Amino acid sequence: MPAGVSLLRVVYCVVMEVKTMVREDGKRNFALRDDEGTETSVFSGNTPRQAALKAARRLEPASGEDAAERTELRLREKGTDKVHIYDGWAWEETAPSDKPDWMPDEITEANVSKKGIEHLDE
Secondary structure (H helix, E strand, O other), X not given: OOOOOOHHHHHHHHHHHHHHOOOOOOOEEEEXXXXXXXXXXXXXXXXXXXXXXXXXXXXXXXXXXXXXXXXXXXXXEOOOOEEEEEEEEEEEEXXXXXOOOOOOOEEEEEEEEEEEEEEOOO
């Protein structure tokens, strides 16, 4: 152990890393929860918002952002009791003119707005 590093500090760092389930690349995993608390999908991201945006892109897209219906997204951070709550919406948009060949002409865009955080009692 390097000089000046206490065993307590090393143990604390290991426990915190296991608790928050941070991967080696810095990303965290977030489980999408339905109304009954069943976790249906897992999205990863450096932040809860990044994972929420990925989840929102799976929603049924509207014809435009103004017409998009807001849907509540509840994402539990794996290894913790935190549930990040967002309103998410998705819409179809024309792809940019400089798009790569593999990209379709119509793409799905999404946005989210954070409502808060809850802690599970389970």
